[in-house]
Amino acid sequence: MKKLILLTAFLSLTLINAQDSLQTVKQKETNVPEKNPLDIGELKLNIDSKGEKWVKVGINSQIWLRNIENNPGTLVNGNPQDNTYDASIRRMRVTMQTQLTPFYTVYLQVGINNQSFISGGGTGTGAFGAGKKPSLFFHDAYNEIAIIPRNNFYTGKPNINNLYIGAGLHSWNGVSRLTNASTTKMLAADIPIFNFPNIEVADQFARQIGVFVHGDFKRINYRLSVNKPFATSNTPVVGGAAVDNNKSGKLSYSGYAYYQFFEKEVTSVSFLSGNGLAKKKVLNMGAGFYSNKEATISQPIATVFETHNSSIFGADVYGEFPIGNKAKEMGLTLYSALYNYNYGPNYIRMSGLINPGTADPAFTGSRALEGAGNNRVLMGTGNILFIQTGFVLPKFSNVMKVQPFFNYSLKDMKALEQKGSYYDVGTSFYFYGQNAKIALQYSSRPLYDATTKKIFDRKGEFILLFQIVI
Numbered sequence: 090m091k092k093l094i095l096l097t098a099f100l101s102l103t104l105i106n107a108q109d110s111l112q113t114v115k116q117k118e119t120n121v122p123e124k125n126p127l128d129i130g131e132l133k134l135n136i137d138s139k140g141e142k143w144v145k146v147g148i149n150s151q152i153w154l155r156n157i158e159n160n161p162g163t164l165v166n167g168n169p170q171d172n173t174y175d176a177s178i179r180r181m182r183v184t185m186q187t188q189l190t191p192f193y194t195v196y197l198q199v200g201i202n203n204q205s206f207i208s209g210g211g212t213g214t215g216a217f218g219a220g221k222k223p224s225l226f227f228h229d230a231y232n233e234i235a236i237i238p239r240n241n242f243y244t245g246k247p248n249i250n251n252l253y254i255g256a257g258l259h260s261w262n263g264v265s266r267l268t269n270a271s272t273t274k275m276l277a278a279d280i281p282i283f284n285f286p287n288i289e290v291a292d293q294f295a296r297q298i299g300v301f302v303h304g305d306f307k308r309i310n311y312r313l314s315v316n317k318p319f320a321t322s323n324t325p326v327v328g329g330a331a332v333d334n335n336k337s338g339k340l341s342y343s344g345y346a347y348y349q350f351f352e353k354e355v356t357s358v359s360f361l362s363g364n365g366l367a368k369k370k371v372l373n374m375g376a377g378f379y380s381n382k383e384a385t386i387s388q389p390i391a392t393v394f395e396t397h398n399s400s401i402f403g404a405d406v407y408g409e410f411p412i413g414n415k416a417k418e419m420g421l422t423l424y425s426a427l428y429n430y431n432y433g434p435n436y437i438r439m440s441g442l443i444n445p446g447t448a449d450p451a452f453t454g455s456r457a458l459e460g461a462g463n464n465r466v467l468m469g470t471g472n473i474l475f476i477q478t479g480f481v482l483p484k485f486s487n488v489m490k491v492q493p494f495f496n497y498s499l500k501d502m503k504a505l506e507q508k509g510s511y512y513d514v515g516t517s518f519y520f521y522g523q524n525a526k527i528a529l530q531y532s533s534r535p536l537y538d539a540t541t542k543k544i545f546d547r548k549g550e551f552i553l554l555f556q557i558v559i
Contacts, residue, residue: 132559141191147184149200149273152555153177157445158548160536162452163461165445166207166219169452173462177205177443179279179554180272182228186358191235191242196358198229202294203443228294229359231257237304239355252304258293261301261312261359263343263377265403265426267475268295269312271360273558274523276422276479277494277513278530280363282440283468284475286379286401286430290333290438291318297341303356310356310373311346318381325388330504331397331433331470334386341384341399347375347407363407366490366519367420367481371409378402385433397433417483418490424477430470435504437469455545458537463550465534466509471502479517490519506542509535515552526556 132146157173159165165173182200189195201223203209210220233255240247255261262268267284282288285295299316318341323332350372354361365371384399405426412419439459446462459465479494496513515530529552536546 142188144185144187147182147186148557148559149180149182149184150557151179151181151272153179153278153443154553154555155443156551157463158550159446160457160459160461160464160548161454161546162449162456163446164449165447165462169449170446173445175205175207175443175445177203178209179203179443184229191238193235194233196229196231196233197227199225199227201225205443205445207445208443226293227258228296229257229259231255231259231301239305239357250304250306252302254300254302256300258296258298259301259314259359260296261303261314262295263312263314263345263379263403264401265345265377265405265428266347266361266373266375266407266424267363267405267426268377268379268403269345269359269361271362273360273556274362274364276364276424276477276492276517277496278515278517278528278552278554279442281475281496281498281511282442283428283473283498283500284426286399286428286468287318288440291321291335291341291381291384291399293319299341303359305353305356308349308353309346310349310354311344312356312359313344314342316341316343318384321384323386325386325394327388327391329388330435330437331385331387332436333384333432334396335381335384337383337396339382339384341379341381343377343379345375345377345403347373347405349373363424363477364422364479364492364523365409366418366492366523367409367411367422368418369409370411371407373407374405375407376402376404385436387434397436398431399433400431402429403427413483418481419483420481422477422479422481422492424475426475428468428473428475430468430472432470435470437502437504438467439464440467441465456539457546458539458542463534463548465511466500466502466505466537468500469502469504471500471504473501474499488520492517492519504542505537507537507544509537509544511535524558526554526558528552528554528556530554 134144136142184198186196204223207219209223211222211224237252239251270280297316301314303312321333321335323334325332351370379401381399383396385397387395408423410421441463444462448461476497479492482491493516498511500509513532517528532550535544538545
């Protein structure tokens with residue numbers, strides 16, 4: 090771990106010195122203030138003289154280096170391991186948004202996720218090496234029409250209200266701001282994942298297929314959608330918890346809205362920022378929901394099955410506040426959300442991001458209810474409180490900004506006998522605004538005894554993130 094910290098510090102100091110030296114030389118030569126080197130801009134191609142028709146392309150690359158404390162009884166590639174080092178592609182994506190007419194746009198996102206030395210593989214798995222050649226797939230693919238545009242097409246002036254309608258594979262989600270999170274503007278090294286109530290179960294990487302509307306009504310930003318959830322068909326055990334099984338094929342309904350007290354956000358795409366480096370004064374309060382009838386099923390007694398509705402509610406507050414002298418560019422970011430999940434009796438879901446481990450059948454010690462590797466209790470029927478904060482330190486460089494952060498989650502699941510506290514602490518180093526980021530994070534998770542359903546141990550995980558966004 091010391092090597093990772095030293096590497097981060099070395100990279101940071103090298104970039105600071107190089108950029109500061111370059112700026113000093115340029116200023117001496119011209120004695121004219123330089124254009125801010127942090128403003129990289131966007132990849133946008135206008136295809137008409139008025140700029141009413143255009144194509145935007147985005148690129149996002151996130152690489153992880155990790156040290157994982159594995160849960161008891163973990164095999165990695167067939168060998169018992171207490172600790173595992175790995176390197177992985179957390180996200181690698183390309184986006185394209187095109188406005189064909191002032192009224193009509195198309196949004197596409199394609200890429201891969203979660204590829205490591207042992208997971209995320211496609212055609213190269215098996216005897217030729219696990220984890221190779223993952224398949225590209227569309228994350229988003231939808232069309233959108235402006236009913237009331239943000240700006241008047243004839244005068245160019247902003248409209249007080251706007252309204253858009255669209256259809257396709259989309260992430261105009263309900264429940265909370267985090268359920269609509271931007272993965273390129275995260276406060277920590279990653280998002281907590283329980284913010285996506287159906288992640289990789291009844292959705293495709295937090296997306297469902299359907300129709301949506303979104304827009305602004307004065308200071309209220311809103312989004313609503315009606316979707317066809319992806320099919321699930323798990324079979325419950327007798328007397329066990331509810332499991333995902335939506336064979337009846339009911340539609341899902343979701344929505345989220347927030348009131349903007351100070352500066353307003355522009356939502357030309359579905360993703361909401363979790364971190365703007367506190368450049369603007371922002372305070373938003375929101376609430377949302379997700380509902381799907383007969384989404385899960387249980388078997389209280391043999392051959393007797395009961396269906397259960399899935400209903401999730403969320404309320405949150407998001408704030409960014411510049412602090413002190415503007416020249417210091419300090420700022421505080423705060424976010425808090427409360428989730429209420431109901432998936433049916435004792436429903437619970439475990440997950441470990443890019444989990445390298447499998448269960449060791451020969452292990453004789455105390456096993457965790459969560460399973461092997463870095464699995465944790467993700468979510469289930471019950472409540473979760475999430476609190477997140479970050480502080481941008483006073484400016485000391487023209488290239489880099491430093492932002493320590495802290496996450497805390499309190500999970501109260503009906504299937505467990507004890508509440509669990511989860512936390513992440515770390516520091517992010519930003520270069521060229523938010524186009525480049527290095528983050529070092531430590532995460533701690535409780536482990537539950539498989540028999541008593543109470544906490545008996547804790548494990549941790551170090552993450553070193555390298556991110557480029559254009």
